[in-house]
Amino acid sequence: MKQKPTALITGGAGFIGSHLGDKLLGEGFEVLVLDNLSSGKLVNLSSGIEFIQGCTTDKNMAQKLVDKADTIFHLSAIASVQASHENWLETHRANQSSTVTLLDCITNTKRSRPQSFVLSSSASVYGNPKTMPISESEILSPLSAYAADKAASEYHVKIGSRIHNIRTSVLRLFNVYGPRQDTASPYSGVISIFASKIMNGEALTIHGTGDQTRDFIYVGDVAEYFYRANQKADANSQTYNICTGKSISINELSHIIADICETKIDVTHEPVRDGDILHSLGDNSRAISNLNYGPQTDMKTGLRHTIVT
Numbered sequence: 001m002k003q004k005p006t007a008l009i010t011g012g013a014g015f016i017g018s019h020l021g022d023k024l025l026g027e028g029f030e031v032l033v034l035d036n037l038s039s040g041k042l043v044n045l046s047s048g049i050e051f052i053q054g055c056t057t058d059k060n061m062a063q064k065l066v067d068k069a070d071t072i073f074h075l076s077a078i079a080s081v082q083a084s085h086e087n088w089l090e091t092h093r094a095n096q097s098s099t100v101t102l103l104d105c106i107t108n109t110k111r112s113r114p115q116s117f118v119l120s121s122s123a124s125v126y127g128n129p130k131t132m133p134i135s136e137s138e139i140l141s142p143l144s145a146y147a148a149d150k151a152a153s154e155y156h157v158k159i160g161s162r163i164h165n166i167r168t169s170v171l172r173l174f175n176v177y178g179p180r181q182d183t184a185s186p187y188s189g190v191i192s193i194f195a196s197k198i199m200n201g202e203a204l205t206i207h208g209t210g211d212q213t214r215d216f217i218y219v220g221d222v223a224e225y226f227y228r229a230n231q232k233a234d235a236n237s238q239t240y241n242i243c244t245g246k247s248i249s250i251n252e253l254s255h256i257i258a259d260i261c262e263t264k265i266d267v268t269h270e271p272v273r274d275g276d277i278l279h280s281l282g283d284n285s286r287a288i289s290n291l292n293y294g295p296q297t298d299m300k301t302g303l304r305h306t307i308v309t
């Protein structure tokens with residue numbers, strides 16, 4: 001009987017990682033999740049997933065798990081610009097050293113079957129780009145410690161492919177939304193935060209004018225892209241924008257959510273946060289053509305899934 005492939009997902013108890021776990025289970029993988037539960041939750045994990053509590057920068061722990069895996073999806077991170085400025089060194093370890101730790105484990109593994117590695121990077125590596133929509137060839141210009149660690153992680157992944165012949169892919173995620181997104185995340189949870197405030201009749205806080213735009217993509221589509229990016233991983237280490245190619249403003253977003261919740265909104269404005277970018281719109285043509293998949297979930301449908309769960 002053919003052996004099931006094994007996937008290790010770091011950060012698999014988090015928002016995106018837990019959806020990826022579900023996708024991989026459905027595709028017949030054995031799924032191992034390494035997570036320190038700093039923001040992830042056990043309740044996010046489906047039955048059938050093997051959970052290991054620990055830190056991705058723990059070399060011994062990481063080596064044992066990497067030795068069992070055919071593929072490593074590296075999603076663990078402290079996904080917050082603010083945290084990366086308040087706890088620079090701690091977030092640097094979680095967001096960059098973790099990548100080197102895992103790649104180093106792959107180079108040291110005793111297993112004979114080749115392994116692949118998929119990095120969850122971020123559109124924040126572009127900073128405020130010169131051209132819009134942003135293509136993957138845009139110059140990287142990180143504006144935060146979080147983005148700097150993502151950019152550097154990407155470079156280490158390329159080194160992993162170039163020097164060690166590791167099969168890799170890099171995904172630059174734009175703004176991902178969907179069920180299980182943590183409202184406590186100030187960086188990634190704008191939709192969950194808005195939805196929860198609107199449903200509780202509280203005022204929304206918008207940083208800046210609200211005219212800033214984002215390219216939001218539904219988490220189910222993102223999980224599909226991770227799966228396909230692993231299938232295409234090779235020593236040429238391709239980088240993909242993971243986005244819809246459409247953007248909406250934060251003001252528009254608040255109105256759509258209010259419509260879905262059938263309520264009026266009250267907004268207070270606060271200063272723009274350090275490191276926040278103004279506009280974000282990705283060019284997803286490479287992902288569509290190379291990974292043979294375009295986002296399937298439109299904004300209103302995705303928001304309904306997110307708000308009713």
Ligand SMILES: NC(=O)c1ccc[n+]([C@@H]2O[C@H](COP(=O)([O-])OP(=O)(O)OC[C@H]3O[C@@H](n4cnc5c(N)ncnc54)[C@H](O)[C@@H]3O)[C@@H](O)[C@H]2O)c1
Nearest residue numbers: 011014015016035036037038039040055056076077176188
């Ligand atoms: N959500 C988005 O819109 C978005 C956008 C761009 C990039 N990303 C990236 O996608 C990945 C997943 O993000 P998410 O939104 O699911 O965030 P999340 O906070 O829900 O998930 C991150 C997970 O990593 C775990 N973790 C953190 N540090 C760890 C460590 N040192 N060892 C082990 N586990 C650790 C957390 O407990 C959590 O479960 C991250 O790498 C993030 O930077 C997310």
